[in-house]
Amino acid sequence: MRNRAASTYIVLRKEDKCTKCRACVEQCTYGVHSYNPAKNVIESKSWLCSNCLRCVEFCPTGALTITRNPNSYRMGHHWNHEAIMDVKRQAETGSALLEGMGCDGPNLTYWDRLLLNACQVTNPPIDPIREPIETRVILGRRPPRVELKPENRRLMLKNELAPYICAETPILLAAMSYGAVNLRVQEAMARAAIECGTYFNCGEGGLHPELRRYGSHIIVQVASGRFGVDIEYLNSGVAVEIKIGQGAKPGIGGHLPGEKVTEDIAMVRMIPKGTDALSPAPHHDVYSIEDLRQLIYALKEATEYKKPVAVKIAAVHNAAAIASGIARAGADIIVLDGVRGSTGAAPKAIRDNMGIPIELALAAVDRRLREEGIRSEVSIIASGGIRSGADVVKAIALGADAVYIGTAALIALGCTLCKMCYTGRCAWGIATTDAELSKRLNLEEGCRRVANLIKAWTMEIKEMMGAMGIDTIEALRGNRELLRGVGLTEGELRVLGIKVAGE
Amino acid sequence: MDWASRKNKFSSSNTLARQPANPQKIGTQCRGHHRRTRRSPDEITMFQHKDQRTASRICEKSISSCALFGLINLERRRVTCNEALRAISCMSERGNGLGAGFAGYGIYPHFTDAYALHVMYLDDKAKRKVEKVLMRDFQVLLGEEIPTRRARSTLHAPAFWRYFLEPARSKLQEEEASPDEYVVSRVMKINGEVEGAYILSSGKDVGVFKGVGFPRDLAEFFRLEEYRGYMWICHARFPTNTVGWWGGAHPFNLLDLSVAHNGELSSYDVNRRYLEMWGYKCVMHTDSEVISYALDLLLRRHAIPMDLALAVLAPPYWDEIDSMKCEDRDLLTALRRVYGELAMIGPFSIIAARHGEMIGFVDRKKLRPLVGGVRGEFFYLSSEESAIRLISPTLDNVVRPRAGEAVIARCEAPRAVAMLSTLNQKEV
Ligand code: SF4
Ligand code: SF4
Numbered sequence A: 001m002r003n004r005a006a007s008t009y010i011v012l013r014k015e016d017k018c019t020k021c022r023a024c025v026e027q028c029t030y031g032v033h034s035y036n037p038a039k040n041v042i043e044s045k046s047w048l049c050s051n052c053l054r055c056v057e058f059c060p061t062g063a064l065t066i067t068r069n070p071n072s073y074r075m076g077h078h079w080n081h082e083a084i085m086d087v088k089r090q091a092e093t094g095s096a097l098l099e100g101m102g103c104d105g106p107n108l109t110y111w112d113r114l115l116l117n118a119c120q121v122t123n124p125p126i127d128p129i130r131e132p133i134e135t136r137v138i139l140g141r142r143p144p145r146v147e148l149k150p151e152n153r154r155l156m157l158k159n160e161l162a163p164y165i166c167a168e169t170p171i172l173l174a175a176m177s178y179g180a181v182n183l184r185v186q187e188a189m190a191r192a193a194i195e196c197g198t199y200f201n202c203g204e205g206g207l208h209p210e211l212r213r214y215g216s217h218i219i220v221q222v223a224s225g226r227f228g229v230d231i232e233y234l235n236s237g238v239a240v241e242i243k244i245g246q247g248a249k250p251g252i253g254g255h256l257p258g259e260k261v262t263e264d265i266a267m268v269r270m271i272p273k274g275t276d277a278l279s280p281a282p283h284h285d286v287y288s289i290e291d292l293r294q295l296i297y298a299l300k301e302a303t304e305y306k307k308p309v310a311v312k313i314a315a316v317h318n319a320a321a322i323a324s325g326i327a328r329a330g331a332d333i334i335v336l337d338g339v340r341g342s343t344g345a346a347p348k349a350i351r352d353n354m355g356i357p358i359e360l361a362l363a364a365v366d367r368r369l370r371e372e373g374i375r376s377e378v379s380i381i382a383s384g385g386i387r388s389g390a391d392v393v394k395a396i397a398l399g400a401d402a403v404y405i406g407t408a409a410l411i412a413l414g415c416t417l418c419k420m421c422y423t424g425r426c427a428w429g430i431a432t433t434d435a436e437l438s439k440r441l442n443l444e445e446g447c448r449r450v451a452n453l454i455k456a457w458t459m460e461i462k463e464m465m466g467a468m469g470i471d472t473i474e475a476l477r478g479n480r481e482l483l484r485g486v487g488l489t490e491g492e493l494r495v496l497g498i499k500v501a502g503e
Numbered sequence B: 001m002d003w004a005s006r007k008n009k010f011s012s013s014n015t016l017a018r019q020p021a022n023p024q025k026i027g028t029q030c031r032g033h034h035r036r037t038r039r040s041p042d043e044i045t046m047f048q049h050k051d052q053r054t055a056s057r058i059c060e061k062s063i064s065s066c067a068l069f070g071l072i073n074l075e076r077r078r079v080t081c082n083e084a085l086r087a088i089s090c091m092s093e094r095g096n097g098l099g100a101g102f103a104g105y106g107i108y109p110h111f112t113d114a115y116a117l118h119v120m121y122l123d124d125k126a127k128r129k130v131e132k133v134l135m136r137d138f139q140v141l142l143g144e145e146i147p148t149r150r151a152r153s154t155l156h157a158p159a160f161w162r163y164f165l166e167p168a169r170s171k172l173q174e175e176e177a178s179p180d181e182y183v184v185s186r187v188m189k190i191n192g193e194v195e196g197a198y199i200l201s202s203g204k205d206v207g208v209f210k211g212v213g214f215p216r217d218l219a220e221f222f223r224l225e226e227y228r229g230y231m232w233i234c235h236a237r238f239p240t241n242t243v244g245w246w247g248g249a250h251p252f253n254l255l256d257l258s259v260a261h262n263g264e265l266s267s268y269d270v271n272r273r274y275l276e277m278w279g280y281k282c283v284m285h286t287d288s289e290v291i292s293y294a295l296d297l298l299l300r301r302h303a304i305p306m307d308l309a310l311a312v313l314a315p316p317y318w319d320e321i322d323s324m325k326c327e328d329r330d331l332l333t334a335l336r337r338v339y340g341e342l343a344m345i346g347p348f349s350i351i352a353a354r355h356g357e358m359i360g361f362v363d364r365k366k367l368r369p370l371v372g373g374v375r376g377e378f379f380y381l382s383s384e385e386s387a388i389r390l391i392s393p394t395l396d397n398v399v400r401p402r403a404g405e406a407v408i409a410r411c412e413a414p415r416a417v418a419m420l421s422t423l424n425q426k427e428v
Helices: A023-027 A054-058 A083-091 A183-195 A211-216 A232-235 A263-269 A289-302 A318-326 A348-353 A358-371 A388-395 A407-413 A445-465 A492-494 B005-015 B021-037 B040-057 B084-088 B123-138 B167-173 B177-195 B216-219 B269-279 B289-302 B308-315 B318-322 B326-342 B386-389
Strands: A008-012 A031-037 A041-043 A064-068 A112-114 A135-138 A146-149 A156-158 A164-167 A171-173 A218-222 A239-243 A254-256 A278-280 A309-314 A333-337 A377-384 A402-405 A483-484 B064-073 B100-105 B115-121 B138-145 B157-166 B197-201 B206-211 B232-240 B251-252 B257-263 B348-354 B355-361 B372-373 B380-382 B397-399 B406-412 B416-421 B424-427
Touching: A008 A041, A023 A031, A023 A041, A023 B424, A054 A064, A083 B308, A112 A388, A135 B138, A135 B326, A146 A445, A156 B326, A171 A183, A171 A445, A183 A211, A183 A407, A183 A445, A183 B100, A211 A218, A211 B380, A218 A232, A218 A445, A232 A289, A239 A289, A239 A333, A289 A309, A289 A318, A309 A318, A318 A358, A318 B326, A333 A358, A358 A377, A358 A388, A358 A492, A388 A402, A388 A445, A402 A407, A402 B115, A407 A445, B064 B084, B064 B348, B064 B355, B084 B257, B084 B386, B100 B216, B100 B257, B115 B123, B115 B177, B115 B206, B123 B157, B123 B177, B123 B197, B138 B308, B157 B167, B157 B177, B167 B177, B177 B197, B177 B289, B197 B206, B206 B251, B232 B257, B232 B348, B251 B289, B257 B289, B269 B289, B289 B308, B289 B326, B308 B326, B308 B355, B308 B406, B308 B416, B318 B326, B355 B380, B372 B386, B380 B386, B397 B416
Parallel strands: A171 A402, A218 A239, A239 A309, A309 A333, A333 A377, A377 A402
Antiparallel strands: A008 A064, A031 A041, A112 A483, A135 A164, A146 A156, A254 A278, B064 B232, B064 B257, B064 B380, B100 B206, B100 B232, B115 B157, B115 B197, B138 B157, B251 B257, B257 B348, B348 B355, B355 B406, B372 B380, B372 B397, B406 B416, B416 B424
16 A cells, blocks of 8 residues: 655755756665656655755756645644554554654753853843853862962972863764764764864774774763773773763664665774674673663773763663763763764654753753762763754753754764654765765765864853853853753752743 | 940840750740830731842852952951941942941850851741751850841841851751851851851851841841951942842852852853862852852862962962973862862952951952052952041051952951962062
8 A cells, every 4th residue: 555645845946947957866876766768857756855945955957845734634643644644554564663853742852941150230241252262161070179289389280180081162973873874974074073183983893994083072882782882992082981872762772774784884893794793782790780880980990090981871760870880880970962963874753752851851860969968079061952042052051061963963964854864864964874975965064064063152152151140060060050940840840950930 | 335335135025045945945935035126917918028139049140340458457357347347338329228247257256166146037837947956066155136226228137147156066066067167057058958048147257137128237237346356348239139138139148158249150060069078058149158168178178278268269270270380280270170170250359258367359450450558457348449548647657459359457466468360479
């Protein structure tokens, strides 16, 4: 049975404008467009279209429009178009639905219900163009106090402080593995990180020898598959991140199908070419918090205690208790990934239903660590659904030291959020390792655009900090006084630790 | 009349002399006292009303602009607060009569070794609770109501008591705490847990007198002409909220550290949260309170020297730190990294005092005024030079701390007034 009647999108082509140049046929990676020589027309299979807009961008005459299909199933609130489509897709395939990117369900965005304070009269705002406003953040374990000793008639530090990394902006680039994205994407990210004085997380797929020269701005990840992990890898970045879970698919591992494991990826991941790269759901050496402690210290030993170790978890219901355990297990940085976090491929059911919004998880973790008096000893990086400089400011005010951005950085590279990443046929040359498709991405241009994005957000952050009369990130971190909520329930306000607007 | 000579007079009528005293007896006397000074019924209602309003404002910061004045005699010669009062009153534009206060150093020469607790009570119950704690944990050398007289705008004043105490020796040994630590823990406990009781000062040979009113009213009310001290810190307040809250006035004190502050801290919530992790309880609903706790944590508990403590409160910019030589850079990076949450961000000028030491410093953008003046053995700090010139038309030297800079005056050898920028000290 075909499900074409109500395909989500339809392709409209103005025949009088179309010159039959076939650009759309070449650009579309999902086989939507084809040329029919008999009739000399371009035909489009709308039901295959994901609205990635690649063809529209490349049509030289502007003949194409992609629009939502006015033929829709009878509109309901409960049985809406998406629900019906999903059932039909599953009835046809008999398998779990896969999708790329993050959960996009309604009512999960708290950023929009948080508002920021600004200075009026009693406290002069600061103009970021004329006065310094500092966005530098230091990530890593902090001792509870500074101890000094006199030496040569002056005071010196008594103990060397634990290793740390120092970013000039609180925006870091989130983990994207080689395999989920191609090498150009990784290189663009790494170079943008260097340009902005921040860091790129290379994800769980190892670090390509080509990229090791950017090591000074790379955080390497160790996930349950341990792909590409050896002593050289661990020491090639500035920090090591243990990935326990991610917001898009908490509690499950990963699966890179064998056909995507090219020779190059096989080499970097240290697996045979053409075999499935499976990340198990748990780390099979971490079944408890004590085990995690051992893994943290094994990695610290391997890196001679010169690099901070981060632990990334998905924001789940008891994230606060887990984070406290992680801090006590010796992690230097805790990464929280909210329900909106993105991925290359995840079962839709898990992506959309598991985990909690980062705003609530972050506030809860921050409060729990404060109550236990250990908040200032670890750093927190928040990720999952950060869309703007304002979201970054709000995340920091809720207690984050810094944020990871993934989706936003991909959008800067050209991603149109079509959610087809799981196919490996990304028309924009991003979520694909296909050699030809990868060429669609211009490295220089991509690097410039990601760097631009970080710079623009950093400027926005400075402007907002200035308006609040704050000139260091430290004075913003966890500053709930600066936040007010609108349209939130008592319970939500309590968890967020903020007052309602007007109070 | 000096306070010391007045002591005898009061001890007979209104004083609780309580060396190993009988708690029962003290309890009765406390109640007795309150019967004598009972307010009229409608005053009491007003008062309770105010109390309730205060309670509902917990954790809210009040914002204000202010006048500061400080005076120190570097030879530790004791003087009345008369000159300081004239000076602070001259900056009347900066206060609106909703708060003023004084901290006097060297005012209790007969009890130099005892902790002097100045306590403000909003009701009798609070007083009973506090005295129970004091009796249990301290040897109370003397407990009495702070002598006051009626003055303008002090109609609804709460009750003020002072106690001269030594930590109970057995308990002190049991807890293995230093006496200072012991006292601070009690102060925090009482301030945090006993509703309606606020410890305004807790140092040795130091006392804070403050409340709602103009400086002159408060000086009149507390009979300040009867005290002599070698250092006086004064403050007049222009709070932007209209609720007259006696505990919100400056200076704020903990042990012998007093702080008067002109400014607003945008970083208040961050500072407060950090200090709460170290056991400090912020109960005065005023952002300035955190400054005294931050200094206490750094100077006393973490043994950070004054210049570095100031570099925590008004941190040098990263650009400056990056261009320092190696060891300095490491040191300041460590300080910013560990104590980043103690950076006071927002416009401020602050006068801080400890025994034998008065420090003035400003925020790192210098958004509030502060000026210092030296004349002979006196050193003055003020929001406005006019106030200094009023009491000392000629000065040997005038100092104006620049953004992030501090000026410090010390009695102890080497006696000096010095300008302090991070890791750099220059005598003036
Ligand atoms: S790209 Fe545009 S002009 Fe070219 S064939 Fe497709 S629709 Fe026609
Ligand atoms: S990365 Fe490519 S496939 Fe994935 S959402 Fe973006 S444009 Fe679509």
